[in-house]
Structure formats: structure tokens, C-alpha cells
Amino acid sequence: MNHAIISCLHANLPATEAVLNDIDRQGIDTITCLGDLVGYGPQPNEVVELIRKRDIATCQGCWDEDIIDGLNACECSYPSQLAERRGHLAHQWTDDQLTDENKSFLASLPTSLRRDRLLFVHGSPNSQHEYLLPDMDAFAALERVETAGADILFCGHTHQPYVRELRDGSIRVRLQNADHECDQGEELTLPMRKIVNAGSVGEPRHGSTNATYVIHNDATDEVEIKEVPYDVGRTCQAIVEAGLPKVFAWRLSHGFEFAEQAEDASHVCER
């Protein structure tokens, strides 16, 4: 059966509508959302209400968490000081706009969802703020999936969609302890695992203005990365009208090739 995974809607209603239409057209009725319903974009209430109305299973994103807990994340959430200032502005604006009901919906979201061997999270199983980038250390990537007890880990947060297969892994070890001299050595065979990043519906950073999401077939394990065009101009205009930083509109209309990324993507916010 095909099911769809969406992430990082970021209060972009036209993009969210376009993606949901695209999924509906294919007759797919299981949708999982990996969070970041709000932040950056101009329609936080509309997007949250659409997800609630459609009753889409959702886990909490980094923005959803910050709106609830307040901005006490360490600087790791932002790649630069400038990005941090803009982020704070967007945070404040979103906080002012969101209704109490929508805020309590965001607060009620779980940090992960599990269906059999599939695990759904926003950033990583460790934190909503950890980036699992496509080229991160392969052993560390496998460790995230393995420690969480999943076969396939679905994540978002990087805004770049990808499918990563980790296979044919092994680690040889040699042990010495206090009781005996050096051990012969052992080899651990590592299991095959997958990480699927759903990209971003409302703030794509893969070099095109199209919204992205993924479709997974749970019988064949095939994953398809989907791109959906939407009315970018409408969102950009709403960003400017809302008084949000113009750079958010510029990014959407340029496909944002030069994604700002955290300097140390492996850093996990300790709070």
C-alpha cells in the first residue's frame, strides 16, 4: 500500500493545499506529517486547521516545539546570528497569530510516531532539532535508526528530500579487559536500514520552488520523491503583507539553493 509522508509545511497554505491535492489525486489516504506546521510562513492558523480537519497523524516539529516551550533553544537552531534574528521575528509573529486552540493542538503532538518497523520523527529520534543530512557519517546515521529500533526512519527538518540506504555494514572489534589478555576479535554484521527525508512542503531548500514530499510503498519499500508546483506568488505576497522578513519570500521565489545550515549538524541541543 502506498502512503504519503509530508513535512515542514511552515504556514504555507497554497503549498499545503497543492500537496494534499496531489496526494488525493493518487487515491492515497494514509498521510503522515513530520511537523513544522508553522514558522516562516504567513498562514499558521490556516495550515494547522487544515491538518486538524483532515485528521492527519502528525509529530511535533522544532518550530511547533519552540512555539509551545518558548525560544529557549540553544543557538544550534540557527545557522547564523542573522538567521537567528529573523527566526526570532518569525517566532514572535507566529506566537501572536496562533489561536490558543491551535497552540494546544501543537502542544499535544507526540515527538515520534511508530507503525510496525516504520518510525516517523521530525529531526532525529534524539531531538526535533538534530539534522540528519544526506551525507552525514553513515555509521552515525545507521545508529540513529538502529537505536530507535526501526527498519525505516522517516524524518524532515533539513528541507532537502532524500532516500538513504545503509547496507553491507560490519564492524570488527578487539577487546581486552582486566581479567584476561587480548581477545581474538569479533565481527558484528550490521543490518540494512533506510532513512527517508520527506523534504519540505512549505519551505523547500532543494534548489527549486516546488513543494516536495515522499510516497512509500510498504510492500516493496520503494520510495518516490514527489515535486509539486504551487502558487508561490500568493504565499510571497502574503509574507510581505504580514510584515514578515522579506527574505522568506525571496527564498521561496528563488528555490533557495544556498540553504543556511547549522555549522555543526550533529550537534544536539541539550535542553
Added chain:
Amino acid sequence: MIERWALVSGLRGDLETYDLIQRDLKKTRGVTSLFVLGDLVGPERNCDALLDRLKNPHSGDLKPDCIYGWWEEQLLAERGFRGERKADALRLSQGEDAVSALLNTVNPSHLKWLASLQFGFIELDCALIHGSSSDVGDNLTSETSPLILLDRLTRLNVNRLFTARSTKQFHLELTGGGINSQVKDLNGKREQQQEVPKRSVIGIGAGLNYTLYDVGSDKTHFLTAGSKTNPKRKGFA
């Protein structure tokens, strides 16, 4: 000069043990540094005399460099040094009595010094931490999955991680292996191969059990203070 480190943990207020270790080290050739990897305090006995000695070494002592461990973390949290967090982990695992016992073993005058201790040291290409970079309570043993051990080394980007939380003595070397990965995105597919880096995790023990490490030759010696073990016999290349 060839460096030889002594690594100690889990004293938990036991000045007698610390004294035995210091006497051992006096008789051992070439020890250049003494690292105390946390758990200076514990709930079993009054810790003030040990803390005084660590802060103000005797004239013949090898000067200790200390970091904080799981027990200090619990104490400092309960005493309000960790924001909202209290000694939740201790309370959950050993109950309210253990928390009050711990508070009674350390005079509050030591708290400021304990709070000034670091989480870990990075020396050359080695990390010295009570648990791991993931958590002060991370319980790494020789039975821990090598995948997790490798992850803890990778997070710090070091070749050796000295850990104390498990109280076990072990030297586990990652000697080989690798992994293939394929990334598919909207630009296409790319293959990647990665080898297991030659790295180690060393459990240094606790209490009377301590470890000597020869930096130049990467040799570990597991010792017990007060026993007549010759460091040479337990050498490990």
C-alpha cells in the same frame, strides 16, 4: 617526555582509596597526569575530606584534574545548579532516601567548586568523560553495541574515548569493517563507501580499580590500588 596518564573514577568520598592510589602512583614510573573522571561524591559516606584533598593536594600528591560525574550531576541538580532539573534520575532509580543521603554527605561550601568542574577533557586525540558526549550517565561497556561506541567517538571526533560510568575496565578497539550507503535525491543517485576508523573506547574502572594509559604506545594497564600487580604484565598494545 613520554606521557603516562592515571585515570581514576568512582571514589564517592572514599579518601582511603584515593590515598592508596596516590601511594601506588608514587611508586609507578613516569605518571605525568592524574585525571579523576567524576563521581568524587556519593551517598555512602561523608565526602568533605576527599573533596578537601582534591582541591588542596598534599605536597607529595600527583595533582588531580577533575571533571564531574553522574553523582555530582544529581547533587548539583538537586541543589539548584541545573535550572529546573532536580536529581530526577537518582530519585527514580533509588528513591527519596538516596537523594537526602547524598545531600548530607557534601558540605554546601563545596558546591561552587563542584559546579565549576567541566563535563570532560579533550587531550590530544582523546576524550575523557564520565559517561559520553551523549550524556553524563551514558553507561558504555564492552557489551555495548560497537555501532553505539562508534557513534559516541564520532560525535566528539576523537580516536579514543575514556569513560567511567559503567565502573568496568576494558579496552575495546574498532579494528576494521565498513559500510556502503546510497543516497537518492532529486539530482540522482550516488554511492558512498566508508571504512570503520581505528578508534577505541576505554573503560577506566572505579574505586580501587584504576587505569594507566601510555599515550605514546597506546598501551592500557588495568590496576587495582594496593595490590602488587606489575603494570607490565597487563600491558596491551
